[in-house]
Amino acid sequence: MPGLFVVLEGGDGAGKSTQLTRLAAWLREAGHEVVVTYEPGDTRLGATIRTLVLDQSSGDITPRAEALLYAADKAQHVYEVVRPALEAGKVVVCDRYVDSMIAYQAAGRSQDADEIRGLADWATGALVPDLTVVLDVPVERALGEKTDLDRMESAGADFHARVRSYFLDLASQAPARYLVLQGREDRDAIEAAIRARVETLLP
Ligand SMILES: Nc1ncnc2c1ncn2[C@@H]1O[C@H](COP(=O)(O)OP(=O)(O)OP(=O)(O)O)[C@@H](O)[C@H]1O
Ligand SMILES: [Mg+2]
Structure with a gap:
Protein backbone atom coordinates (compact mmCIF):
# COMPACT_ATOMS: atom_id res chain seq x y z
CA MET A 1 0.00 0.00 0.00
CA PRO A 2 1.24 3.50 -0.79
CA GLY A 3 0.87 5.08 2.69
CA LEU A 4 2.99 4.72 5.81
CA PHE A 5 1.71 2.96 8.94
CA VAL A 6 3.38 3.97 12.21
CA VAL A 7 2.24 2.58 15.57
CA LEU A 8 3.07 3.71 19.11
CA GLU A 9 3.08 0.97 21.72
CA GLY A 10 3.99 0.70 25.37
CA GLY A 11 2.39 0.41 28.74
CA ASP A 12 -0.19 2.71 30.25
CA GLY A 13 1.18 6.19 30.81
CA ALA A 14 4.36 5.52 28.79
CA GLY A 15 3.96 8.74 26.82
CA LYS A 16 2.32 7.37 23.66
CA SER A 17 -0.26 10.12 23.24
CA THR A 18 2.31 12.82 23.90
CA GLN A 19 4.64 11.55 21.20
CA LEU A 20 1.81 10.76 18.80
CA THR A 21 0.66 14.37 18.87
CA ARG A 22 4.18 15.66 18.32
CA LEU A 23 4.92 13.24 15.48
CA ALA A 24 1.67 14.08 13.72
CA ALA A 25 2.33 17.83 13.97
CA TRP A 26 5.81 17.41 12.50
CA LEU A 27 4.54 15.23 9.65
CA ARG A 28 1.77 17.71 8.80
CA GLU A 29 4.22 20.58 8.81
CA ALA A 30 6.32 18.62 6.33
CA GLY A 31 3.26 18.45 4.07
CA HIS A 32 2.11 14.88 4.66
CA GLU A 33 -1.51 13.92 4.99
CA VAL A 34 -1.76 12.37 8.43
CA VAL A 35 -4.47 10.31 10.09
CA VAL A 36 -4.09 10.15 13.86
CA THR A 37 -6.02 7.31 15.39
CA TYR A 38 -6.10 4.82 18.26
CA GLU A 39 -7.19 1.40 19.42
CA PRO A 40 -9.44 0.41 20.93
CA GLY A 41 -12.28 2.75 20.12
CA ASP A 42 -11.77 4.97 17.09
CA THR A 43 -14.83 3.85 15.16
CA ARG A 44 -18.46 3.97 16.16
CA LEU A 45 -18.50 0.24 16.90
CA GLY A 46 -15.08 0.51 18.53
CA ALA A 47 -16.19 3.21 20.95
CA THR A 48 -18.81 0.83 22.33
CA ILE A 49 -16.28 -1.99 22.52
CA ARG A 50 -13.81 0.30 24.31
CA THR A 51 -16.38 1.01 27.00
CA LEU A 52 -17.05 -2.70 27.40
CA VAL A 53 -13.40 -3.69 27.78
CA LEU A 54 -12.17 -0.79 29.90
CA ASP A 55 -15.12 -0.02 32.17
CA GLN A 56 -14.82 -1.50 35.64
CA SER A 57 -18.56 -2.18 35.56
CA SER A 58 -18.01 -4.93 32.97
CA GLY A 59 -16.72 -7.02 35.85
CA ASP A 60 -15.24 -10.45 35.31
CA ILE A 61 -14.80 -10.80 31.53
CA THR A 62 -13.24 -14.12 30.54
CA PRO A 63 -9.89 -13.63 28.73
CA ARG A 64 -11.34 -15.27 25.60
CA ALA A 65 -14.25 -12.84 25.45
CA GLU A 66 -11.86 -9.95 26.11
CA ALA A 67 -9.60 -11.03 23.24
CA ALA A 107 1.11 -12.34 27.88
CA GLY A 108 -0.92 -10.31 30.39
CA ARG A 109 -3.85 -12.73 30.61
CA SER A 110 -1.65 -15.82 30.29
CA GLN A 111 -3.24 -17.00 27.04
CA ASP A 112 -1.46 -18.65 24.11
CA ALA A 113 0.41 -15.97 22.15
CA ASP A 114 0.21 -17.80 18.81
CA GLU A 115 -3.55 -18.16 19.15
CA ILE A 116 -4.02 -14.50 20.03
CA ARG A 117 -1.74 -13.46 17.16
CA GLY A 118 -3.75 -15.67 14.83
CA LEU A 119 -6.93 -13.99 15.98
CA ALA A 120 -5.46 -10.50 15.59
CA ASP A 121 -4.08 -11.28 12.13
CA TRP A 122 -7.42 -12.67 11.06
CA ALA A 123 -9.13 -9.52 12.33
CA THR A 124 -6.77 -7.13 10.54
CA GLY A 125 -6.19 -9.18 7.40
CA ALA A 126 -2.57 -9.42 8.64
CA LEU A 127 -1.88 -5.73 8.14
CA VAL A 128 1.59 -5.10 9.63
CA PRO A 129 2.85 -1.62 10.57
CA ASP A 130 5.89 -0.21 8.75
CA LEU A 131 7.26 0.93 12.09
CA THR A 132 6.28 0.28 15.69
CA VAL A 133 7.73 2.58 18.35
CA VAL A 134 7.80 0.93 21.77
CA LEU A 135 8.00 3.37 24.68
CA ASP A 136 9.38 1.37 27.56
CA VAL A 137 8.74 2.45 31.15
CA PRO A 138 9.05 0.63 34.46
CA VAL A 139 5.52 -0.34 35.51
CA GLU A 140 5.58 1.42 38.86
CA ARG A 141 6.57 4.71 37.20
CA ALA A 142 3.90 4.55 34.54
CA LEU A 143 0.92 3.91 36.79
CA GLY A 144 2.38 5.29 40.01
CA GLU A 145 0.62 8.64 40.03
CA LYS A 146 -2.71 7.53 38.57
CA THR A 147 -5.78 6.98 40.76
CA ASP A 148 -8.97 6.08 38.85
CA LEU A 149 -7.64 3.00 37.08
CA ASP A 150 -9.61 1.29 34.29
CA ARG A 151 -10.02 -2.52 33.95
CA MET A 152 -6.66 -2.97 32.22
CA GLU A 153 -4.73 -0.53 34.38
CA SER A 154 -5.95 -2.22 37.54
CA ALA A 155 -4.91 -5.72 36.40
CA GLY A 156 -1.93 -5.80 38.78
CA ALA A 157 1.84 -5.38 38.76
CA ASP A 158 2.64 -8.93 37.52
CA PHE A 159 0.24 -8.50 34.61
CA HIS A 160 1.90 -5.21 33.62
CA ALA A 161 5.38 -6.65 34.02
CA ARG A 162 4.47 -9.46 31.58
CA VAL A 163 3.02 -6.90 29.16
CA ARG A 164 6.14 -4.77 29.33
CA SER A 165 8.55 -7.61 28.70
CA TYR A 166 6.41 -8.94 25.86
CA PHE A 167 6.64 -5.64 23.97
CA LEU A 168 10.42 -5.85 24.28
CA ASP A 169 10.42 -9.48 23.06
CA LEU A 170 8.35 -8.55 20.02
CA ALA A 171 10.72 -5.69 19.21
CA SER A 172 13.81 -7.86 19.56
CA GLN A 173 12.33 -10.43 17.17
CA ALA A 174 12.00 -7.92 14.30
CA PRO A 175 14.35 -4.96 14.96
CA ALA A 176 13.95 -3.65 11.40
CA ARG A 177 10.29 -2.87 12.12
CA TYR A 178 10.73 -1.55 15.67
CA LEU A 179 12.22 1.35 17.57
CA VAL A 180 12.49 0.91 21.35
CA LEU A 181 12.92 4.06 23.44
CA GLN A 182 12.90 4.80 27.14
CA GLY A 183 9.51 6.47 27.68
CA ARG A 184 10.43 8.73 30.61
CA GLU A 185 13.49 10.37 29.09
CA ASP A 186 13.42 13.94 27.86
CA ARG A 187 10.33 14.44 25.65
CA ASP A 188 12.22 16.38 23.00
CA ALA A 189 14.88 13.68 22.78
CA ILE A 190 12.24 10.97 22.31
CA GLU A 191 10.51 13.07 19.68
CA ALA A 192 13.79 13.58 17.80
CA ALA A 193 14.59 9.87 17.85
CA ILE A 194 11.16 8.99 16.47
CA ARG A 195 11.43 11.63 13.75
CA ALA A 196 14.85 10.42 12.71
CA ARG A 197 13.55 6.90 12.21
CA VAL A 198 10.26 7.90 10.53
CA GLU A 199 12.18 10.17 8.16
CA THR A 200 13.97 7.13 6.70
CA LEU A 201 10.59 5.59 5.82
CA LEU A 202 8.85 8.56 4.24
CA PRO A 203 8.40 8.61 0.48
N1 LIG B 1 8.99 11.84 28.41
C1 LIG B 1 8.21 12.06 29.46
N2 LIG B 1 8.73 12.22 30.69
C2 LIG B 1 7.93 12.45 31.75
N3 LIG B 1 6.59 12.50 31.69
C3 LIG B 1 6.00 12.34 30.50
C4 LIG B 1 6.79 12.11 29.31
N4 LIG B 1 5.93 11.99 28.27
C5 LIG B 1 4.68 12.12 28.78
N5 LIG B 1 4.72 12.35 30.11
C6 LIG B 1 3.57 12.54 31.02
O1 LIG B 1 3.17 11.26 31.45
C7 LIG B 1 1.74 11.15 31.47
C8 LIG B 1 1.29 10.09 30.48
O2 LIG B 1 1.62 10.52 29.16
P1 LIG B 1 0.70 10.12 27.91
O3 LIG B 1 -0.71 10.42 28.18
O4 LIG B 1 1.34 10.71 26.71
O5 LIG B 1 0.94 8.56 27.95
P2 LIG B 1 0.08 7.40 27.26
O6 LIG B 1 1.08 6.31 27.00
O7 LIG B 1 -0.68 7.93 26.12
O8 LIG B 1 -0.87 7.02 28.45
P3 LIG B 1 -2.25 6.17 28.38
O9 LIG B 1 -1.82 4.74 28.27
O10 LIG B 1 -2.88 6.46 29.71
O11 LIG B 1 -3.02 6.66 27.20
C9 LIG B 1 1.22 12.53 31.12
O12 LIG B 1 1.00 13.22 32.32
C10 LIG B 1 2.37 13.17 30.34
O13 LIG B 1 2.39 14.57 30.44
MG1 LIG C 1 -2.70 7.81 25.69
Missing part, protein backbone atom coordinates in the same frame (compact mmCIF):
# COMPACT_ATOMS: atom_id res chain seq x y z
CA LEU A 68 -12.58 -11.36 20.90
CA LEU A 69 -13.80 -7.88 21.80
CA TYR A 70 -10.37 -6.41 21.06
CA ALA A 71 -10.24 -8.36 17.82
CA ALA A 72 -13.61 -6.99 16.74
CA ASP A 73 -12.42 -3.46 17.45
CA LYS A 74 -9.33 -4.04 15.30
CA ALA A 75 -11.27 -5.58 12.43
CA GLN A 76 -13.58 -2.59 12.26
CA HIS A 77 -10.78 -0.07 12.74
CA VAL A 78 -8.60 -1.49 9.96
CA TYR A 79 -11.60 -1.77 7.64
CA GLU A 80 -12.99 1.69 8.33
CA VAL A 81 -9.96 3.85 9.16
CA VAL A 82 -6.48 2.40 8.66
CA ARG A 83 -6.66 0.58 5.33
CA PRO A 84 -8.57 3.29 3.44
CA ALA A 85 -6.07 5.92 4.65
CA LEU A 86 -3.06 3.82 3.63
CA GLU A 87 -4.62 3.09 0.26
CA ALA A 88 -5.02 6.85 -0.22
CA GLY A 89 -1.30 7.32 0.47
CA LYS A 90 -1.67 8.90 3.91
CA VAL A 91 0.52 8.50 6.94
CA VAL A 92 -1.40 6.67 9.65
CA VAL A 93 -0.15 7.24 13.18
CA CYS A 94 -1.90 4.85 15.55
CA ASP A 95 -1.93 4.72 19.35
CA ARG A 96 -1.73 0.94 20.06
CA TYR A 97 -2.34 -1.89 17.59
CA VAL A 98 -1.94 -5.68 17.34
CA ASP A 99 1.12 -5.86 19.61
CA SER A 100 -0.94 -4.42 22.46
CA MET A 101 -3.50 -7.17 21.95
CA ILE A 102 -0.82 -9.85 22.08
CA ALA A 103 0.95 -8.25 25.04
CA TYR A 104 -2.21 -7.68 27.11
CA GLN A 105 -4.56 -10.45 26.00
CA ALA A 106 -1.88 -13.17 25.65
Whole structure:
Protein backbone atom coordinates (compact mmCIF):
# COMPACT_ATOMS: atom_id res chain seq x y z
CA MET A 1 0.00 0.00 0.00
CA PRO A 2 1.24 3.50 -0.79
CA GLY A 3 0.87 5.08 2.69
CA LEU A 4 2.99 4.72 5.81
CA PHE A 5 1.71 2.96 8.94
CA VAL A 6 3.38 3.97 12.21
CA VAL A 7 2.24 2.58 15.57
CA LEU A 8 3.07 3.71 19.11
CA GLU A 9 3.08 0.97 21.72
CA GLY A 10 3.99 0.70 25.37
CA GLY A 11 2.39 0.41 28.74
CA ASP A 12 -0.19 2.71 30.25
CA GLY A 13 1.18 6.19 30.81
CA ALA A 14 4.36 5.52 28.79
CA GLY A 15 3.96 8.74 26.82
CA LYS A 16 2.32 7.37 23.66
CA SER A 17 -0.26 10.12 23.24
CA THR A 18 2.31 12.82 23.90
CA GLN A 19 4.64 11.55 21.20
CA LEU A 20 1.81 10.76 18.80
CA THR A 21 0.66 14.37 18.87
CA ARG A 22 4.18 15.66 18.32
CA LEU A 23 4.92 13.24 15.48
CA ALA A 24 1.67 14.08 13.72
CA ALA A 25 2.33 17.83 13.97
CA TRP A 26 5.81 17.41 12.50
CA LEU A 27 4.54 15.23 9.65
CA ARG A 28 1.77 17.71 8.80
CA GLU A 29 4.22 20.58 8.81
CA ALA A 30 6.32 18.62 6.33
CA GLY A 31 3.26 18.45 4.07
CA HIS A 32 2.11 14.88 4.66
CA GLU A 33 -1.51 13.92 4.99
CA VAL A 34 -1.76 12.37 8.43
CA VAL A 35 -4.47 10.31 10.09
CA VAL A 36 -4.09 10.15 13.86
CA THR A 37 -6.02 7.31 15.39
CA TYR A 38 -6.10 4.82 18.26
CA GLU A 39 -7.19 1.40 19.42
CA PRO A 40 -9.44 0.41 20.93
CA GLY A 41 -12.28 2.75 20.12
CA ASP A 42 -11.77 4.97 17.09
CA THR A 43 -14.83 3.85 15.16
CA ARG A 44 -18.46 3.97 16.16
CA LEU A 45 -18.50 0.24 16.90
CA GLY A 46 -15.08 0.51 18.53
CA ALA A 47 -16.19 3.21 20.95
CA THR A 48 -18.81 0.83 22.33
CA ILE A 49 -16.28 -1.99 22.52
CA ARG A 50 -13.81 0.30 24.31
CA THR A 51 -16.38 1.01 27.00
CA LEU A 52 -17.05 -2.70 27.40
CA VAL A 53 -13.40 -3.69 27.78
CA LEU A 54 -12.17 -0.79 29.90
CA ASP A 55 -15.12 -0.02 32.17
CA GLN A 56 -14.82 -1.50 35.64
CA SER A 57 -18.56 -2.18 35.56
CA SER A 58 -18.01 -4.93 32.97
CA GLY A 59 -16.72 -7.02 35.85
CA ASP A 60 -15.24 -10.45 35.31
CA ILE A 61 -14.80 -10.80 31.53
CA THR A 62 -13.24 -14.12 30.54
CA PRO A 63 -9.89 -13.63 28.73
CA ARG A 64 -11.34 -15.27 25.60
CA ALA A 65 -14.25 -12.84 25.45
CA GLU A 66 -11.86 -9.95 26.11
CA ALA A 67 -9.60 -11.03 23.24
CA LEU A 68 -12.58 -11.36 20.90
CA LEU A 69 -13.80 -7.88 21.80
CA TYR A 70 -10.37 -6.41 21.06
CA ALA A 71 -10.24 -8.36 17.82
CA ALA A 72 -13.61 -6.99 16.74
CA ASP A 73 -12.42 -3.46 17.45
CA LYS A 74 -9.33 -4.04 15.30
CA ALA A 75 -11.27 -5.58 12.43
CA GLN A 76 -13.58 -2.59 12.26
CA HIS A 77 -10.78 -0.07 12.74
CA VAL A 78 -8.60 -1.49 9.96
CA TYR A 79 -11.60 -1.77 7.64
CA GLU A 80 -12.99 1.69 8.33
CA VAL A 81 -9.96 3.85 9.16
CA VAL A 82 -6.48 2.40 8.66
CA ARG A 83 -6.66 0.58 5.33
CA PRO A 84 -8.57 3.29 3.44
CA ALA A 85 -6.07 5.92 4.65
CA LEU A 86 -3.06 3.82 3.63
CA GLU A 87 -4.62 3.09 0.26
CA ALA A 88 -5.02 6.85 -0.22
CA GLY A 89 -1.30 7.32 0.47
CA LYS A 90 -1.67 8.90 3.91
CA VAL A 91 0.52 8.50 6.94
CA VAL A 92 -1.40 6.67 9.65
CA VAL A 93 -0.15 7.24 13.18
CA CYS A 94 -1.90 4.85 15.55
CA ASP A 95 -1.93 4.72 19.35
CA ARG A 96 -1.73 0.94 20.06
CA TYR A 97 -2.34 -1.89 17.59
CA VAL A 98 -1.94 -5.68 17.34
CA ASP A 99 1.12 -5.86 19.61
CA SER A 100 -0.94 -4.42 22.46
CA MET A 101 -3.50 -7.17 21.95
CA ILE A 102 -0.82 -9.85 22.08
CA ALA A 103 0.95 -8.25 25.04
CA TYR A 104 -2.21 -7.68 27.11
CA GLN A 105 -4.56 -10.45 26.00
CA ALA A 106 -1.88 -13.17 25.65
CA ALA A 107 1.11 -12.34 27.88
CA GLY A 108 -0.92 -10.31 30.39
CA ARG A 109 -3.85 -12.73 30.61
CA SER A 110 -1.65 -15.82 30.29
CA GLN A 111 -3.24 -17.00 27.04
CA ASP A 112 -1.46 -18.65 24.11
CA ALA A 113 0.41 -15.97 22.15
CA ASP A 114 0.21 -17.80 18.81
CA GLU A 115 -3.55 -18.16 19.15
CA ILE A 116 -4.02 -14.50 20.03
CA ARG A 117 -1.74 -13.46 17.16
CA GLY A 118 -3.75 -15.67 14.83
CA LEU A 119 -6.93 -13.99 15.98
CA ALA A 120 -5.46 -10.50 15.59
CA ASP A 121 -4.08 -11.28 12.13
CA TRP A 122 -7.42 -12.67 11.06
CA ALA A 123 -9.13 -9.52 12.33
CA THR A 124 -6.77 -7.13 10.54
CA GLY A 125 -6.19 -9.18 7.40
CA ALA A 126 -2.57 -9.42 8.64
CA LEU A 127 -1.88 -5.73 8.14
CA VAL A 128 1.59 -5.10 9.63
CA PRO A 129 2.85 -1.62 10.57
CA ASP A 130 5.89 -0.21 8.75
CA LEU A 131 7.26 0.93 12.09
CA THR A 132 6.28 0.28 15.69
CA VAL A 133 7.73 2.58 18.35
CA VAL A 134 7.80 0.93 21.77
CA LEU A 135 8.00 3.37 24.68
CA ASP A 136 9.38 1.37 27.56
CA VAL A 137 8.74 2.45 31.15
CA PRO A 138 9.05 0.63 34.46
CA VAL A 139 5.52 -0.34 35.51
CA GLU A 140 5.58 1.42 38.86
CA ARG A 141 6.57 4.71 37.20
CA ALA A 142 3.90 4.55 34.54
CA LEU A 143 0.92 3.91 36.79
CA GLY A 144 2.38 5.29 40.01
CA GLU A 145 0.62 8.64 40.03
CA LYS A 146 -2.71 7.53 38.57
CA THR A 147 -5.78 6.98 40.76
CA ASP A 148 -8.97 6.08 38.85
CA LEU A 149 -7.64 3.00 37.08
CA ASP A 150 -9.61 1.29 34.29
CA ARG A 151 -10.02 -2.52 33.95
CA MET A 152 -6.66 -2.97 32.22
CA GLU A 153 -4.73 -0.53 34.38
CA SER A 154 -5.95 -2.22 37.54
CA ALA A 155 -4.91 -5.72 36.40
CA GLY A 156 -1.93 -5.80 38.78
CA ALA A 157 1.84 -5.38 38.76
CA ASP A 158 2.64 -8.93 37.52
CA PHE A 159 0.24 -8.50 34.61
CA HIS A 160 1.90 -5.21 33.62
CA ALA A 161 5.38 -6.65 34.02
CA ARG A 162 4.47 -9.46 31.58
CA VAL A 163 3.02 -6.90 29.16
CA ARG A 164 6.14 -4.77 29.33
CA SER A 165 8.55 -7.61 28.70
CA TYR A 166 6.41 -8.94 25.86
CA PHE A 167 6.64 -5.64 23.97
CA LEU A 168 10.42 -5.85 24.28
CA ASP A 169 10.42 -9.48 23.06
CA LEU A 170 8.35 -8.55 20.02
CA ALA A 171 10.72 -5.69 19.21
CA SER A 172 13.81 -7.86 19.56
CA GLN A 173 12.33 -10.43 17.17
CA ALA A 174 12.00 -7.92 14.30
CA PRO A 175 14.35 -4.96 14.96
CA ALA A 176 13.95 -3.65 11.40
CA ARG A 177 10.29 -2.87 12.12
CA TYR A 178 10.73 -1.55 15.67
CA LEU A 179 12.22 1.35 17.57
CA VAL A 180 12.49 0.91 21.35
CA LEU A 181 12.92 4.06 23.44
CA GLN A 182 12.90 4.80 27.14
CA GLY A 183 9.51 6.47 27.68
CA ARG A 184 10.43 8.73 30.61
CA GLU A 185 13.49 10.37 29.09
CA ASP A 186 13.42 13.94 27.86
CA ARG A 187 10.33 14.44 25.65
CA ASP A 188 12.22 16.38 23.00
CA ALA A 189 14.88 13.68 22.78
CA ILE A 190 12.24 10.97 22.31
CA GLU A 191 10.51 13.07 19.68
CA ALA A 192 13.79 13.58 17.80
CA ALA A 193 14.59 9.87 17.85
CA ILE A 194 11.16 8.99 16.47
CA ARG A 195 11.43 11.63 13.75
CA ALA A 196 14.85 10.42 12.71
CA ARG A 197 13.55 6.90 12.21
CA VAL A 198 10.26 7.90 10.53
CA GLU A 199 12.18 10.17 8.16
CA THR A 200 13.97 7.13 6.70
CA LEU A 201 10.59 5.59 5.82
CA LEU A 202 8.85 8.56 4.24
CA PRO A 203 8.40 8.61 0.48
N1 LIG B 1 8.99 11.84 28.41
C1 LIG B 1 8.21 12.06 29.46
N2 LIG B 1 8.73 12.22 30.69
C2 LIG B 1 7.93 12.45 31.75
N3 LIG B 1 6.59 12.50 31.69
C3 LIG B 1 6.00 12.34 30.50
C4 LIG B 1 6.79 12.11 29.31
N4 LIG B 1 5.93 11.99 28.27
C5 LIG B 1 4.68 12.12 28.78
N5 LIG B 1 4.72 12.35 30.11
C6 LIG B 1 3.57 12.54 31.02
O1 LIG B 1 3.17 11.26 31.45
C7 LIG B 1 1.74 11.15 31.47
C8 LIG B 1 1.29 10.09 30.48
O2 LIG B 1 1.62 10.52 29.16
P1 LIG B 1 0.70 10.12 27.91
O3 LIG B 1 -0.71 10.42 28.18
O4 LIG B 1 1.34 10.71 26.71
O5 LIG B 1 0.94 8.56 27.95
P2 LIG B 1 0.08 7.40 27.26
O6 LIG B 1 1.08 6.31 27.00
O7 LIG B 1 -0.68 7.93 26.12
O8 LIG B 1 -0.87 7.02 28.45
P3 LIG B 1 -2.25 6.17 28.38
O9 LIG B 1 -1.82 4.74 28.27
O10 LIG B 1 -2.88 6.46 29.71
O11 LIG B 1 -3.02 6.66 27.20
C9 LIG B 1 1.22 12.53 31.12
O12 LIG B 1 1.00 13.22 32.32
C10 LIG B 1 2.37 13.17 30.34
O13 LIG B 1 2.39 14.57 30.44
MG1 LIG C 1 -2.70 7.81 25.69
